[in-house]
Amino acid sequence: MVLCLGLEGSANKxxxxxxxxxxxxxxxxxxxxAPPGQGFLPRDTAIHHQQHILDVLQAALDEAKVKPQELDCICFTKGPGMGAPLVAVAVVARTISQLWNKPLVAVNHCIGHIEMGRLVTGAKNPTVLYVSGGNTQVISYSNQRYHIFGETLDIAVGNxxxxxARxxxxxxxxxxxxxxxxxxxxGKRYIQLPYVVKGMDVSFSGLLSYIEDVGIKKMEKGACTAADLCYSLQETVFAMLVEITERAMAHCSSAEVLIVGGVGCNIRLQEMMGEMARExxxxxxxxxDRYCIDNGAMIAQAGYELFRTGQxxxxEDSSCTQRFRTDEVLVTWRED
Known part of the structure; x- marks a missing residue:
């Protein structure tokens, strides 16, 4: 029996x-x-994590009915993510690791999403669409690596x-x-928006600028509603994501597709991806949302896989990095 504690704080969760x-x-x-019309800033998010982390830690231990001395390892998010929140949580992970004399396991945030998705759904070897506020990637596993087949060229779909929304x-x-x-x-009316797929990659910044320059003005003039813009944005960006995911599935001869990350909770995205998969x-x-949205259990699960294979x-190596690529991790727990 291996008990792993996972701490996640790469963004606002x-x-x-x-x-x-x-x-x-x-x-x-x-x-x-954050207040309406504003995004969450790194400093404010880090202060939030510092203020609440001890209470959340105690609640997690109480809910699991586990005492610190029973744990086998302390797992934490090394990256990617926002610098200040990552560091705020990593400091606590290092501290309890030393206080409780438990080994540390640094986890890649993206790998955490994938391994939790595989655990919860039972998917064996899926093509993965990872969509969140900070990341947009199409991923497939081979030869002890999660390979990135396509990704955003600028901002993530969640961003x-x-x-x-702001x-x-x-x-x-x-x-x-x-x-x-x-x-x-x-929404009842589809507003034509830029559809930017470049090979296996996508781009969202131009689409966002178009909405800001053209879409908002149309809404203000009464030519469309906010609901129409929401509907049109979802249909456009999700179609882009389904396209590159299908292309990766064809390349890998994949019969499974797994959606992970916070945006993966969206029912419309699941419907569109499901229709493509059925075809x-x-x-x-x-x-x-228990497992799609950032959570500590996913870090514990990925940490468990690393721990049981000796990683x-x-x-001194427990620093955080905001740009920790999915394909940098040696996947020692999976067989080809």
Missing amino acids: LGIGVVCDGKVLSNVRHTYV CLDRF LIKLSNDPSPGYNIEQLAKE RGAKLFATD FTKI
Whole structure:
């Protein structure tokens, strides 16, 4: 029996969870919500994490009914993510590692999403669409690496949605993407937006600029509604993501597709990806907001896989990096 504690804080979600041999015992989360019309800044997010992390840690241990001395390792997010929040959580991980005399395991945030998705859904070897506020990647596994087949050339899809939500003054509670999804259901008119797919990569910054320059003016003149813009934005960006995912699946002869990351909670994205998968005779795997959105359990699960294959992190090597690529990690726990 291996008990792993996972600490996640790469963005505005502070999460701590406990996993035992692939079983989630606890998964506690506390979210920093910025005021309407604003994004979450690194300094404010780090202060939020510092203020709440000890309470979240205690809640995670209590929910799992686990004592510190029973843990086998302390897992934390090394990156990618926002610098200040990452460091705020890593400091606590290093501290309890030394206080409790437990080994440290540094985890790649993206790998955490993938391994949690595989655990929860039972997907064996899927093509992965990883979509969040900070990352947009199409990934497939081969030869002990998660290879990136395509990605965003500028901003992530979640960042695009968040910034659009600020333009139309949508609330950040519970999240901008969720509020866009709900408002999009009321949209009745599709507004033509730039569709930018370059080979296996996508670009969202020009689309966002077009909405700011043209779409908002149309809305102000009464030519369309905010709901129409939400609907049009979702349909456009999700079609782009489905296209590059299907191309990767064809290349890999894949019969499974897994959506992970915060944007992966979006039901419309799941519907579009599911339709594409069915046409290919493939199967879609997706999770709900317990595991799609950043959480501590996913870091514990990925850390468990690293721990059981002998990968540990020395204190002197436990620094954080905002740009920690998915394909940099040696995947020692999977067989080809």
